[in-house]
Amino acid sequence: MTELYKLPVFGIVITLIAFFSARTLRTKIKFVLFNPVLVAIALIILFLVVMDISFDDYNKGGKVLSFFLGPSIVALGVLFFEKYQLIKHNIYPFLLAVCCGGIISIFSVSLITVVMNAPDVIIKSIVPLSVTTPIAIEITKITQGIPSITAGVVIAVGIFGNAFGPGFLKLVGIKSETAMGTALGTAAHGIGTARALEVGHLSGAYSGLAMCVNGILTTLIAPYVVIWILG
Amino acid sequence: MTIKSFKVNFKNKRVLHTGIKLLKAFLILFLFLGLGELIKYFIEIPIPGNILGMVLIFIALKLKLIKLEWVKPASDTLLNYLVLFFIPFxxxxxxxxxxxxxxxxxxxxxxxxxxxxxxxxxxxxxxxxxxxx
CATH class of the missing domain: 1.20.5 (Single alpha-helices involved in coiled-coils or other helix-helix interfaces)
Structure with a gap:
């Protein structure tokens, strides 16, 4: 009985409870910091720290859940196919915008971390910060960074983009809703896409597609940029 | 009495039908995931198998090798819970x-x-x- 928390089912159950409570909270209060992922993670960490349970014990169940990231990434391909019809006529400007944005993201984050004299492991962990979390984690495994740091920073970037993205873009003179969607999906992945969907249906489609394209692009480029910068 | 039991039976059949559809959809998704991992295993490319799977399923849909409604039940379910799966990280x-x-x-x-x-x-x-x- 005392060893109950060492079973995989423990991690699964508390994650599900935290996730669904956080989701319910979000439907009640539409405040950006009440992002379901953020709240769920905070709740679980708090619980584990208070109960003095190690992350490794929790992660026995956690691993079962993160296993589904693999098929979820494949599901993104299906999403891409569905939305692709909507933007066919603008595919070249769209691809150019996402590719430039994705490359700028990789280089700007690497340059800033190098200029600020950060240790190598930070660069290795946060280079894919603008792509969707499951893909970012895969990239970090290739660059040998720390997946948890990646997940934390990527989620933070998503929330930042979700909260301030549209306001910032209006401020710098972006009027097109579809451009806003593309930018949100490229820079702030799924959490940004959630905001783009609030701007408009078409904006959401552009954002979802941008997220997929930037995911592939960053996978192809980021590992080489890391090797190139760190020598 | 007979009408009632018929209705229940009918409802069960529909539930079973959507269940099998969902199962089939998941099977296809996992098939593409496996295909991606297999390619990754045999050819030394620095792309994760699941991302290869994502590209492959898009190509298969585009070439009409598989139909959207075959995989949509599973992909919608997974994407709906996407955030749940990275909470452990x-x-x-x-x-x-x-x-x-x-x-x-x-x-x-x-x-x-x-x-x-x-x-x-x-x-x-x-x-x-x-x-x-």
Whole structure:
């Protein structure tokens, strides 16, 4: 009985409870910091720290859940196919915008971390910060960074983009809703896409597609940029 | 009595039918995941197998090798719960509190600045070049 928390089912159950409570909270209060992922993670960490349970014990169940990231990434391909019809006529400007944005993201984050004299492991962990979390984690495994740091920073970037993205873009003179969607999906992945969907249906489609394209692009480029910068 | 039992039976059949559809959809998704991992295993390319799977399923849909409604039940389910699956990685942050304490300024500046730059560049290019109709 005392060893109950060492079973995989423990991690699964508390994650599900935290996730669904956080989701319910979000439907009640539409405040950006009440992002379901953020709240769920905070709740679980708090619980584990208070109960003095190690992350490794929790992660026995956690691993079962993160296993589904693999098929979820494949599901993104299906999403891409569905939305692709909507933007066919603008595919070249769209691809150019996402590719430039994705490359700028990789280089700007690497340059800033190098200029600020950060240790190598930070660069290795946060280079894919603008792509969707499951893909970012895969990239970090290739660059040998720390997946948890990646997940934390990527989620933070998503929330930042979700909260301030549209306001910032209006401020710098972006009027097109579809451009806003593309930018949100490229820079702030799924959490940004959630905001783009609030701007408009078409904006959401552009954002979802941008997220997929930037995911592939960053996978192809980021590992080489890391090797190139760190020598 | 007979009508009632018929209705129940009918309802059960429909539930079973959607269940089998969902199962089939998941099977196809896992098939593409496996295919991606297999390619990754045999050819030394630095792309994760699941991302190869994503590209492959898009190509298969585009070439009409598989139908959208075959896979849609599973992909919609997975994408609906996508955030749930990466919560464990976020919880993993608890092992890195000291690390974050040391480097939070760098992390915030790098993430914030590069996100704003990326947003601006992407939106600007798209706005300048897109066609309206």
């Amino acid at each position: 976020g919880v993993g942050l608890m092992s890195y509190f000291d690390f974050i304490n040391l480097y939070w300024v760098i992390l915030c500046v790098a993430a914030g600045l590069s996100t704003l730059i990326t947003l601006y560049v992407t939106a600007l290019i798209q706005q300048k070049l897109e066609k309206h109709d």
